[in-house]
Amino acid sequence: MTTSDSASPSAQETSSAKPSPAxxxxxxxxxxxFDPSEYPLHQEFGGPKIGDPAPDFRVTDIDGAEVALSDFRSRFVVLETGCATCPMFGxxxxxxxxxxxxFPEVAFLVLYIREAHPGENVGPHRCLADKTAAANLLRQEEREGRRILIDTLDGQVHKAxxxxxxxxxxxxxxxxxxxxNMWNDPSAVEEALKQAMAGGDPSRLRARPRLASPAVARRVMRRAGRQAVLDMVRASPRIVPIIPRLIRGDLKSARDGRVPHWRVSRR
Incomplete structure (x- = not known):
């Protein structure tokens, strides 16, 4: 998949009284x-499955350089989606x-997507400048050292x-x-890299994603703003019931049709 400037509405377009369909x-x-219905947490997430080719894309990074996934074709790549208002990413x-x-030989990339919990401090993106500013805020406040790629305003790569x-x-x-995996478990990522780089098959690994600690959740949600906190509180009756399943790692999205977990994280 290749994105282009025409697919990403500009700041000038966002000021128009009547927005274009795009x-x-x-x-x-x-x-x-925030509304949990935006995310089907009860089912397997979409996107390429294990064994599928990763969809190619072309975007710009946080410093304005053009980047394609295929630029890293000779290296292992760890691609993670995230934003400044997602505690699970944070x-x-x-x-x-x-x-x-x-793992300096591996390309670690962050795809900056829409805000998971927009608020009055870090709100929804209305142009690519908003998205880039939020990504810079993330890099500064969280000391994010991985290369940050800016998705299109309409989230083409995110959706793919x-x-x-x-x-x-x-x-x-x-x-x-x-x-x-849906939700990152760095321990599982490390094990997957070790196995894959040694010529093994890491597809049978099962991650054990942990919930964000209260300290991380407070920091991230405070960054977003009070409205984001209130929205999360209102949504909690629909989110809380699936938390035990997330901790156990038995969501369909975490299982991906594979077999038992490789370890239980105690950290």
Whole structure:
């Protein structure tokens, strides 16, 4: 998949009284208020499955350089989706950056997507400048050292990779997905890399994603703003029932049709 400037409405377009159909779709994608119905947490997420080719794309990074996934075809790639207002993404940033330091031959990429919990401080993106500013805020406040790629305003790459707020893909040098999970578990990612780089098959690994700690959740939601906190509280009756399943790792999205988990994280 290749994106282009024409697919991403500009700041000038966003100021128009009557938005174009493309801009209108982008504004809908960048919702103003969090609603769990945006994310089918009870079922397997979409995007390429293990063994599928990873969809190619071309975007710009946070510094304005053009980047394509195929640029890394000779290397292993760890691609994670995230944003400044997602506690589940925020909880793994430090560990993932440490992992990137230990695997310098691997390309660690963050795809910056729409805000998971928009608020009055970090709101929904209305132009690519908003998205880039939020990505810069993330880099500054969380000391994110991985290369940050800016998705299109309408989330073309995000949708191609499942459309969830935090997913992780390990892609081999031939461009094939060898491991994936909804919600990142850095320990499982490390094990997947070790196995794949040694010529093994990590597809049978099962991640054990942990919930964001209260400290991380407070920090991330405070960054978003009070409205984001209130929206999360209102949504909690629909989210809380699935939390035990998420901790146990038995969501269909975490299972991906594979077999038993490889370990239980105690960290």
């Amino acid at each position: 801009l209108e779709a982008a504004l809908i994608y960048n919702y103003r208020r 909880k793994g940033i430090t560990t993932m950056n440490a992992l990137a330091y230990r 990779y499942g459309g969830m707020p935090n997913v992780i893909y390990v892609i081999d040098p031939q461009g094939t997905v060898v491991f994936r």
